Every structure is written in structure tokens, then in C-alpha cells.
Amino acid sequence: VSRDTEEKVRAAIRRIGYEPNEAAKVLKGQRARILGLIVPDLADPFFAICANAIQVAARKAEYMTLMVASGHQSNVERQQVEMMIQRHIAGIIIIPTSLDNDHFLTARKNELPIVWLDRPSENTDADAVLVDNREATMRLVEHLVEHGHRQILCMTEERKLFTNSERIGGYMQAMRQAKLTTMVRMIGSTSGTVAEQLPSILASKPRPTAIFATCNLIAAAVLRQLQSMHLDVPHEMALAAFDDFDAATLMSPQITVVQQPVYNLGCNAVSLLLERIKSGNTKSATQIVLKTELVIRESCGCGVAKAISKRKAIPGRRQ
Amino acid sequence: VSRDTEEKVRAAIRRIGYEPNEAAKVLKGQRARILGLIVPDLADPFFAICANAIQVAARKAEYMTLMVASGHQSNVERQQVEMMIQRHIAGIIIIPTSLDNDHFLTARKNELPIVWLDRPSENTDADAVLVDNREATMRLVEHLVEHGHRQILCMTEERKLFTNSERIGGYMQAMRQAKLTTMVRMIGSTSGTVAEQLPSILASKPRPTAIFATCNLIAAAVLRQLQSMHLDVPHEMALAAFDDFDAATLMSPQITVVQQPVYNLGCNAVSLLLERIKSGNTKSATQIVLKTELVIRESCGCGVAKAISKRKAIPGRRQ
């Protein structure tokens, strides 16, 4: 084509205000420039930061984002995946609720690329972006051991989650390496709340001197309960947790945590998904494992001065 | 049609696994069963809870949700609205970043229904779901006055936001009614941080005995700074804030706040939008103003016992 003509055409496009119609493209068999995101709960800070990162990254690549909160129900996930397949979106990022994920495999049969986030797919090797749950927990427990603790209690949820069991596994491994006895207590509907369990734990024979909480909700509840029992943290009971949160620096003492690269988790998921969309099924599955950071604050027993100098903001939050 | 035939057809539909193709419908001129949501930041807890509520409500009505974080930039809002118009979605819910919102009017010209959330549209009367910012602030300030405070400082953001100016307005009105002198201090890039400002405030002549923070971020920063200055809250300085947050009950003392019905805000926005989608432009614009709740805790000076009995969880959060 002569560049003269091309220029004329472009001018006409602008003049008329022509916009390609996506519905027609999709009808013709192309995929919509839309990414799907399924998370258990969009109101949960961890998932919300992921969702935000994913949406921003998707927008940069000129994709819109369909977001769904599954409410921790796999049947909702299933139903929404069906809808996404019908809408011919370009790909899905999913933080699955439960271990069974056969319904996602139906999506893959429909040639819809999927990236697993935070929790991998069982029974299949699939693209995934994860975090070094096990290793990070080991570093955290080792830190408590270095503080001289021998009786370290692990408080965790009853829920069967990949992240949880990896963290419990990391705790076990670190304790074994230090030749210490493991103590694991579950929090949940059948086993009772933190407030109900802590008194009996403190009355038990090998009384723990430190607590590792596998998630921040438990950590906050533990700290509150210890305070209402007038136990000094960290001197009478040390505390450390997996997963940073806003209140961790607002409570006193500030809580020592493993900080996850939440924002990067989302960004990497998008990059991986976009690559997969481009390449189709030519490449084999990729698993990206991101490094976490041990953020030493006060609740583990480290000095206040040291804790303040190391204080970190949670990434991905408004200033 | 005979019901015999109808039954046969339905059976065939199920057998074949027929699913209507939305792209074809849209191409034919119908609207997609998709709602659009534009918020400043999906990682912000307030917006995240709204987004979650909206998505859940939309799903119940069999709509999917396209979500966008504008990053507080109106040009992103503008661009994303354009994309939503092109995609022929059914309607938009928007928490606008700034006061100018001419770009949303272009959407309304394209017969795309819009509901404003948390902040109303300027220059136009449009469907909106809001909160009684002004009245709630007055109740909160009156509560501080009842505690005997005469010097009440209002700490707020520099940002020109509807919610902010309403809250400042409520503070002014309550102070005037109590015949007290108003004191307003801005926090922001030009005026400095809370930590920078508090010392000078405490050195000023009519020394405030109570602080009202127009948002929870400021409240948390104020409490932290007061604690690092070894000032007892509430005895040496009372504190109360607009907008509840997780850390409000985790800090000590627990912070007295105006609690917004965040989850309901989202639900109402969806109902209103769905009504508008059904009715077209036949009905006139509706403004829904939701009631807030004054949650008395400890930082205002109320007794600990009273505060605990009234303690409330933030709605819309995972358990």
C-alpha cells in the first residue's frame, strides 16, 4: 500500500471514530482481551492486594479483568469458570479454595490457559506462582530458636490448605533439625478459638515460651489474648507469624513476621499467563517460587531499637 | 407450543449442552451481562470490601464484574469507561477519584447506566449511594464534647474529596453549635506528616485535649505518635475517627470510630444499578444515603468495660 493511502485511511479512522468491535471478533473465534481472576474473598487484604496488582498489570497489557470472589466454595469456582469459558476470555488466574480442582482442568481442555496463584494445582503440573512457605517458616522458627526458645508452639487453622500445610511442614522440619519437640494446635470450629485454647496451653506441662502462628489472624488473636491475660510479650511469651498485615506494626509490641511479596505475586501471575496465552501449549509448565522476607520486629524478643530500624511498610497499600 | 414438544426441546438442549453465545447477542445489539466497577484502589480495605459486596451481589443477579483500579487517576477512569462502553456492558458503578467527572457523562450519553458510590456526581443529579458523613461526624464530635472537651482538633487530608469535606463540614457545624473554636490541620505532601505536626500542635497555646481524625490512616498515625511521645490516650489526649478498620480494635486503647456500612454500600449500589438497567431512563435519579453507626470504644475516654460490651466486628471481613 502506498503510504499516502495509508495516511488517508488512518485519518478517516480517527475522523469517524472507528473502534473495532470485540463482540464480532469473539464471535469469529478470537479470544476476548479479558483476563479472569478467581479468589476466595476480594475483601481479604492478601487477596485484595493480589487482585489490585493483577488488574494493574493486566491493564498495562491492554486486558480488562473479570473478578470473582468464590466465597471459599468450589461450586462457585466451577460455575464461574464455565461462564468464563463461554465468554471466550483469554486466560484465568486462580487462587483455589480447595485441593480438588478438576473443574479447572475442564477449562484447560477448552484451551483456556490457567495460572495457579499462591496454591498449586494437584495432580497436574500447571503454571503456578507460589511463595517459599516451607523455607520461610524454617527461617522464622530458627530465629526463635536462636533467641533461646526450646518450647515453641505452632498455632494454625484447621483448614486443609496448601500454604498451611507447607508452613506446618516447615515448622516441623526446623524443630526436628534443632532436636526439639513439636507442638501443634489447631484453631477452628471443632477445636475452639484462640481465647479458649490459650489458657489450657499455658497450663500444660512443657509450657511453651514462644508461639508461631501460621497466619496473621491467629497472630493478632494470640497477642490480644496474651495481653488480656497480662502476659508480657516478648518476655513471658514470644510471638512470630507468617504473613504481614497492617496491624502488625500498630500493635505493641510490633509483630515479627514473614512478609510475602504480595504485589509481585500478582504481577508474576499476569506475566506468566500472558506468556502462556502467546505461546499456546508449546512450552511446558512453569512454576515460579518467590522469595519472602523475614521482618524482624519486637514480638520475637529483638530489641526495640533494632526493630524500629528494620520496620517495613506493607507493599501495595495506599500511602 | 405443545408442552410435549417443549419438553423434547429442553431435553435436547441439555443433551447437546447448548449454551447461548453472548458475543452473538452483543453483536446483535444487546448488552453484555457484565457490570463494571471502577474504584481508586482495589487494595484499599474500604474499596476492597465494597468490591467484594458488589461482585457477590452481581453474581446473584447473574452478572459478571469487570473491575478496574484507577490508581486515583481520572485519565485511567476515562480510558476504562471508554473500553466498557465499547464492550457494551450493562452498567457501571464508580467510586470517582476527583470531582470532575465529565467523562462519565459521555457514558450516560451512550445509554450506559451509572451509579456513583461513596461520592456523588457533581453538576448532575445521578443515581448514587452515599453515607451520612456530615451527620455522623457531628454525632462523633458531640460525643467528645460530652466528655468535657472544649479544644477539639480536626486532623484531615489535603485531598479534595467529597467525603472529607463533608466530614470537615460536620465537625465545623458541631463545634459551632457547641460554641467552640474550630481547629483544622491538614496532613499531606505540602503540610507534612502526622509525626511532624503533632509536636507543634501540642505546643500551641489553646492546647487541644481531643483529636478527631477524618480517616483511619490518620487516626492510626496519630495514636502511634502520641504513644511514642508517651502521652496517655484517652486521659491526656482523646481520639476518635471516621471509618472503622481492623487495627482499631487491635491497638490499645481501642479506637472509637464512626463505622460505615461498607458491605451494604456495595449491595445497594448493585440493586440501584440493576433497577436503572431495567427501567432505562424512565425513572428520575435516586440518591440512597445509608446510616452509619457510632462505635464507642476506649480512645474517646469511655470506660473499658463499656467499650468492650459495645465492641463490634468490621462487617464484610473473613471470620
Added chain:
DNA sequence: CTGAAAGCGCTAACAT
């Protein structure tokens, strides 16, 4: 009341 056909805007295959 049932059946056939046109056409939404695009792409891909084909013919010029």
C-alpha cells in the same frame, strides 16, 4: 403460529 432470511462487524479464505 411456525419457518425462513437478513444482518450485526469482523476475519479468513478465496478470486481477481
Added chain:
DNA sequence: ATGTTAGCGCTTTCAG
């Protein structure tokens, strides 16, 4: 290299 056309799956209109 350029132009033409069929058809994606649905709705709507018009004919039978």
C-alpha cells in the same frame, strides 16, 4: 496486491 464473500450465533422481521 487488491477486492469480494461466506459465515461466526443470535435476534428480529417478514412471509407463509
